[in-house]
Amino acid sequence: MSAIPDRSMANAFLPGRGHLSPENEALVARRARVLGPAYRLMYETPLHLVRGEGVWLYDETGRAFLDAYNNVASLGHCHPRVVEAIRAQAGVLATNTRYLHTTILDCAERLVARFPAPLSQVMFACTGSEANDLALRIAKAHTGGTGVVVTEHAYHGITEAVAAFSPSLGAAVPLGPHVRTVPAPDRTRAAPGEVGAAFRADVEAAIADLRRHGIAPAALVVDTMFTSDGILPGPAGFLRGAAEAIRAAGGLFVADEVQPGFGRTGEAMWGFQRHGVVPDMVTLGKPMGNGQPISAVVMRPDVVERFGREARYFNTFGGNAVSCAAALAVLEAIEAEALQANALRTGRHLLERVAAVCAPHEAVGEVRGAGLFVAVEFVADRADGAPDAARAARVVNAMRERGVLISISGRHHNSLKIRPPLVFSRADAELLAGVLAEALQATA
Template sequence: MSMPNAFVPGRGNLSVENEALVARRARVLGPAYRLMYETPLHLVRGEGVWLYDETGRAFLDAYNNVTSIGHCHPRVVEAIRAQVGVLATNTRYLHTAILDYAERLVATFPAELGQVMFACTGSEANDLALRIAKARTGGTGVIVTANAYHGITESVAAFSPSLGASVDLGSHVRTVPAPDRYHLGDVDVGAAFRAGVEAAIADLKRHGIKPAVLIVDSLFTSDGVLPGPTGFLQGAADAIRAAGGLFIADEVQPGFGRTGEAMWGFARHGVVPDMVTLGKPMGNGQPISAVVMRPEVVADFGRNARYFNTFGGNAVSCAAAMAVLDAIEAERLQENALDTGRYLLERVAAVCAAHNAVGDVRGVGLFLAVEFVADRATRAPDRARASRVVNAMRERGVLISVSGQHHNSLKIRPPMVFSRENADLFADVLGEALTATA
């Protein structure tokens, strides 16, 4: 299956200038890259919740969580500018930036998670977490949800089924159904998810593979954004630990206060992971990622293997990441995610109520999904309608994308500086797009 919501060369209403840019991309960047939307965007700057194209037109960004506290946030811009003019070095030298940030970051986690290691991307963080887990457990088996995305390194792509059928899953990987309350109906979500994990563990063992990890995005973002009910993760975590494996929470997308209810998505479920991986919004665009873990988990790995990352934990990235924490705290962005997120969810649900094509509206904090179905009774997915709505909103100046195994759920993930005024604009445009694509 092709990338959802992708530009297809030869289609779309492109200007002469942008046609030339598409041709240049193809010539120098090769065939693997993709552009979003039927008519791709040519962006020249960003500020707060807004992105601007080459004509000066503003687009409300309700999708990009890399710059989670807003595009070009002044605190982060100034922190990078100041630090890069003083010192930019790596972890093989003593410097205080990495220690100051590490101590502050770890303090936001449960006490059991007391140590942190740094990398540059979420993919690297998940790759490192897997290495540590293998050393700790002696196992290799990995369990993920059916449409999970965890990264693009060779080892991590092998347990990222959302990359599509052309990217092979490893023989050591097992997928389980996502904990989807909408499609499960009256079934106990936690019990069903635990049963899926236990079945995967049994299948690994039957094939002579010792389980190493269960890794989940704690909002199941790529599976369609599945926020509840809270508490359903505990049984699955217990199951993997009983099998000698570790539980890893991938907080690259749910973390840093986005749910509003907690700093970290896993906290909503009352479970303490063995490791937590971080990335994307950690530096608000400056590359930095991390693995936060129980000290006993990394003890064997640390004794037997040295870890070094040329840019992971460099002073400039640590300064940017510290500024992100400053902004979340000083500007009360977690609280805003909760308040504005509730308001946005109410507005979106109200707009969608009159449209039979919408089967479910769900979300927590500033992370929402709108699921399109061809039939409300059967809940059969309608990928085409979701894609039409995404592109209709893009034409009206609001940016989102899609999620889910069938790419039929709108993925709504605005910066945490989103306001009620922004939410009203979003809901109004969604209403227009639903009507226009009926």
């Protein structure tokens, strides 16, 4: 069996450590032959999935797994409303933005109606990476700067430009000379009332360093739940000072809502709304089409004016009619099925149950979350907070073996990343908490 070990990727498959059936061992070998060396598989024993429905994924043997990780299918797998919207539109017309068509306009109007009034224009792409790439181009055109500030373990995408400010991709993917990183706004580094001031000071220091090297700032880009940094939800409001700092320096505040957006936090449709700040641009991705490739940049008209005047934007599949129909169906489902309210209600119960299960375990340093976004941080020593990545990995794989799928987050790979679909129920939360309790005991 040929595969490349990757100890830089949290929760990666390492050959020789899992227990693969002959059929799946052959699939791993086929992947290595035909897909090349850059792809990675998750879990010590990779999953061979053949079907999904709601919060459930099914492997080749018919075994069901509770999916508490996959936010691509934000409404759950194969949501009937989205499936039907895609089927119906694909049977009529699938075309691009160089022709007049009402579906893209319906989608755009429905989308911007869910944003604060200043954010009134939208441009479509296919992926979150493309959206962040486009946002950077717009920011550079608007500000005349090139400097970008991000957090130390951020992930914003895989295009060459965006990978250059995605430090979580690892040391083998170098950051750009125009990029500065700042520590994530972690409550362990500052008292709750000082998190915002500390984060603002770090951003101001990064801006000063850019200027010292002759680089004008273009943007501060943050995932508003700091998902890759370990899921850092609070205290709500701490982003305001950092946004003020980048604007005072002539740059823009870009909120990456690929993971926090579309009601996941429960408290608001978008993660930035928890902080009482209106970004200059917002980028959207994975959950927008429930798996259909569509993403977007939502912005103030004045921000995109120069870019639109001096350059033309075209993306063959960005904003195609089928993807826009899927995105419309997602927005309709969130409203019709009250999924934001469910994220708040079920998320609170999930956080309470996870915290209760973790309370007896000294290895758990903190449980935190907002809505259907929960992190469990493992430490080797509560006194000094030393991270325990090995324990986190063991728990993730113990839960996978027991039929519940989560993963890992954080700079030190020591936080469980629990991020279920918006249709997650109270019963699903109970099941997850019970399996987590078993996994904690089994890995003690």
